[in-house]
Amino acid sequence: MCNGNRIDKQTMKSNKQRRAEIKAHRLERAAALKVQLRTQDARQLSAGGLVPGMAMADKSRLAHYNTTFGEVPDFYLDQAYTCRDCGAKEVWTAKQQKWWHEVAQGSVYSHAVRCRACRQARRALRDAALRNEGANLLGDEVARLRALATTEKPTADALAQVEAALQSKWRSLRVVAIEVMGQWGGPRQIERLQAFAADRASSYGTWEREAANAAEKALARRAEKDREC
Ligand SMILES: [Zn+2]
Known part of the structure; x- marks a missing residue:
């Protein structure tokens, strides 16, 4: 032995x-x-x-x-x-x-x-964070962000929060931010959404492609809403 x-x-x-x-x-x-x-x-x-x-x-x-x-x-x-x-x-x-x-x-x-070891360490940390609290944390963030869309005109603070969400490590949160922008509407938001939508050249699976899809949907929903008014 x-x-x-x-x-x-x-x-x-x-x-x-x-x-x-x-x-x-x-x-x-x-x-x-x-x-x-x-x-x-x-x-x-x-x-x-x-x-x-x-x-x-x-x-x-x-x-x-x-x-x-x-x-x-x-x-x-x-x-x-x-x-x-x-x-x-x-x-x-x-x-x-x-x-x-x-x-x-x-x-x-x-x-x-x-290096491989550092990549693995990062992945382990991220997985642990997601397992422990990440899921709830993300849910809270999404709810907080969605609530911002209920005001007709965004405040400076709301704009800053959406801007921060667009930089989030969570793609799903970034998508919600795009949806909120569409719900607000207005020339500035529409212009941003159009810029996202225009960036369709990226390959499948990239954030740019996902953002373009989300922006297109948000724009379509916005246009529908504007027609109703
Ligand atoms: Zn390393």
Whole structure:
């Protein structure tokens, strides 16, 4: 039993060491690739085929890169970055980038900012908060926000509360804020809603797309209400 434990510990340690070595190697390679790209054209770099730390892009899966953003990447390269939370030096590998942009359809501009451990810690915190009090908290916030819509003309305070709700971490609260804006109506609110509705270029699942849908609904409801009056 004692012996078994010792072996386990050794295996774990060697795995840990191996991971550290791989990471150090990737960091070095990413730095070298960056230097190479400074002196060499990207096409030259890939002329002899794939180099380690490089992955070809499948352009057919990058439709969300098109039009507005211009350049669609030909390939991905390992990228070094510093974790925003713990400061660890990390590598966002070409393979991970490929998955993020082509499978998860992540935003064109987004890139890795936190290491795996810090991402997991954040997710755990968020989940715990949602489990413990988040659900009720969100319900209260929604009720408070909805109540603002009952006044015909928004006060400065009500406007500020809707503005704050639009920045909320909860998408559903942001949607309620949009609904409230529609219920208020008036040129200023309508203009904001139209701006939200116009931003339909974003891909499915993004906040911009959800906001555009909510704004369109709010505008339609507003128009109906105005016709009744
Ligand atoms: Zn970290």
